[in-house]
Amino acid sequence: MNWKAFFGFIALVVLFVAGVGLLMFLRRPSAMTFFFTADTQGYLVPCGCKVIPAGGLARRATVLDALRKSNGGERVVPVEVTHGFADRGPGRALLNEEMGRFFAREGYLVGLGSYDLLLGIPALREAAPGVPLYLAGEKGLPGSKEFRLGGWGWGPIGDQGARLRVIFLAETAPGGVSIGDPLEAYRREVAEHPSERTIVVGQLSPKTLTELFKMQPPPLLVVAQWQTDVTSMPQAVGPSWVLFMGDRGRRSATARIQWTGKEFNVLPTIRYLGPEVASVPAVEREVAQVLDQVAAVNKAALAKLSHPAAPGRAYVGSAGCKTCHAEAHKTWSLSSHARATADLAIDHQQQNPACLQCHATALGEPGGYPQASVDLAGVGCEACHGPGEGHPGRAMEMQPAGPQACGACHTPRDSPLFDAAGYWKLIQHK
Numbered sequence: 001m002n003w004k005a006f007f008g009f010i011a012l013v014v015l016f017v018a019g020v021g022l023l024m025f026l027r028r029p030s031a032m033t034f035f036f037t038a039d040t041q042g043y044l045v046p047c048g049c050k051v052i053p054a055g056g057l058a059r060r061a062t063v064l065d066a067l068r069k070s071n072g073g074e075r076v077v078p079v080e081v082t083h084g085f086a087d088r089g090p091g092r093a094l095l096n097e098e099m100g101r102f103f104a105r106e107g108y109l110v111g112l113g114s115y116d117l118l119l120g121i122p123a124l125r126e127a128a129p130g131v132p133l134y135l136a137g138e139k140g141l142p143g144s145k146e147f148r149l150g151g152w153g154w155g156p157i158g159d160q161g162a163r164l165r166v167i168f169l170a171e172t173a174p175g176g177v178s179i180g181d182p183l184e185a186y187r188r189e190v191a192e193h194p195s196e197r198t199i200v201v202g203q204l205s206p207k208t209l210t211e212l213f214k215m216q217p218p219p220l221l222v223v224a225q226w227q228t229d230v231t232s233m234p235q236a237v238g239p240s241w242v243l244f245m246g247d248r249g250r251r252s253a254t255a256r257i258q259w260t261g262k263e264f265n266v267l268p269t270i271r272y273l274g275p276e277v278a279s280v281p282a283v284e285r286e287v288a289q290v291l292d293q294v295a296a297v298n299k300a301a302l303a304k305l306s307h308p309a310a311p312g313r314a315y316v317g318s319a320g321c322k323t324c325h326a327e328a329h330k331t332w333s334l335s336s337h338a339r340a341t342a343d344l345a346i347d348h349q350q351q352n353p354a355c356l357q358c359h360a361t362a363l364g365e366p367g368g369y370p371q372a373s374v375d376l377a378g379v380g381c382e383a384c385h386g387p388g389e390g391h392p393g394r395a396m397e398m399q400p401a402g403p404q405a406c407g408a409c410h411t412p413r414d415s416p417l418f419d420a421a422g423y424w425k426l427i428q429h430k
């Protein structure tokens, strides 16, 4: 027997098997699933919802866990579309941090929008440590991320498969930070990082989407958020798909992307995170703790703002005007001014002074909100007409409905659609 030849043969077989094994090991999967959420803001629990309480981190976690368990080990990449982080005091900052923790733990890629940028990028990084933040065209941030499907190998060797690029875009939202043209950013990103197809994610208006779909080749899928636009079902636009995902984090979506060897196939779904979706108890507990902290921080800040009324200029509350101005009171009580403080519950900020300065009556002024003895919640009569003590003996403040009377609160950021005449019609009273 020629032992040398025999061992040589065995070595060859072992090498061959190892080589095939390595190739199998390095083989890229031909399908993966993206998990999309959007407009999370401070909506960490299922609220913010006038109809059905939907959304919340703990319900998301359930859907994401189930997706990871049920898809046979295929890669799942969670993506937050945009609009998560905001300023306005430590009570709000705690919500930012909790969102950041959730995003980091679940391995999210997070797109930024025009409102997020109000914080500035260093502050965003601090608010959400370890979270990869994306926005094309924004200095200091990556604009896109590549995923390869099919083929095998590392670096330049091997069969590279097909490149799918997720591009994060945003456009200037009224009152947010000004952002360059998203279509330009798209073109640049595509030129700098060629890929077979793209997925576009971002805070983008329907108008911009129309233009995006004219690009060659058009994006495979666009997942966007714009004001209250939502699609409850995935919509086909020619060969592309579009999902509108705003609506206070009430929905999640998935897109399974498969490379067939010739083209990408997309299977999109949208899911409403209603009461039928269970919560992951650990996430629910964590969020509840954060909300307790938010309440404590805000309460302490608000307590400092209670000042006694100036002599003869006490606020009496809107109820005190009802007897003589019944019609005006009725109109007011049906308006959203009456519910302005209660509505802060949507964001867990009922006691946050940075919100109450517009969402309550005369915050922090002598005799203004919060007074223990008088109900000054909501944008009451005296928010516009001044303190009522001594009236009708003393004339109330009068200003014509217009920028002067309304502009302090109806700023471009907080009331982008404000127009004095139209808005006055909605609350007009005598």
Ligand code: HEC
Pocket (backbone or CB within 6 Å): 087, 088, 092, 343, 344, 346, 347, 349, 352, 354, 355, 356, 357, 358, 359, 408, 409, 410, 411, 414, 415, 416, 417, 418
């Ligand atoms: C500079 C004034 C101002 C500040 C500060 C402000 N708001 Fe508002 N907010 C407004 C105005 C004005 C509207 C009404 C906008 C409209 O309908 O045109 C509004 C509307 C809202 C609404 C109802 C609209 C909706 O989405 O249903 C919520 C909720 C709200 N604000 C929450 C907050 C929270 C939470 C804060 C603090 C983090 C805050 N606001 C701070 C002025 C303000």
Ligand code: HEC
Pocket (backbone or CB within 6 Å): 318, 321, 322, 325, 328, 329, 330, 332, 333, 337, 379, 380, 381, 382, 383, 384, 385, 398, 399, 400, 401, 402, 405, 429, 430
């Ligand atoms: C958001 C601000 C705002 C709130 C809140 C508000 N008002 Fe007024 N009110 C105005 C403005 C502005 C005018 C004057 C409009 C004009 O004539 O140009 C006015 C007019 C009036 C007038 C008519 C005066 C006149 O002789 O024409 C009365 C009375 C009045 N308000 C009472 C009330 C009472 C009572 C409440 C609460 C129940 C209330 N207002 C809440 C802004 C407000």
Ligand code: HEC
Pocket (backbone or CB within 6 Å): 316, 317, 318, 320, 321, 322, 323, 324, 325, 381, 382, 385, 387, 388, 389, 391, 392, 393, 394, 395, 396, 397, 398
């Ligand atoms: C006891 C009845 C009475 C109550 C309570 C009362 N008003 Fe009046 N109000 C009047 C009368 C009467 C006038 C018109 C006579 C006048 O000009 O003084 C008037 C006029 C006004 C005007 C027109 C401007 C002015 O001063 O002439 C405004 C605005 C107004 N009231 C707001 C309020 C608000 C806000 C409250 C609650 C804080 C309130 N009123 C409570 C009786 C009342």
Ligand code: HEC
Pocket (backbone or CB within 6 Å): 336, 337, 339, 340, 341, 343, 344, 357, 358, 359, 360, 379, 383, 384, 400, 401, 402, 405, 406, 407, 408, 409, 410, 420, 423, 424, 425, 426, 427
């Ligand atoms: C002290 C702050 C403040 C002032 C002053 C103020 N608003 Fe508002 N306004 C608010 C807030 C806060 C809301 C949102 C309340 C909510 O939905 O919770 C609002 C909501 C409204 C809405 C309802 C919008 C909607 O889509 O439901 C109208 C209309 C409106 N304001 C008109 C006016 C007009 C007109 C003036 C000036 C005469 C005025 N407001 C002055 C704070 C203010």
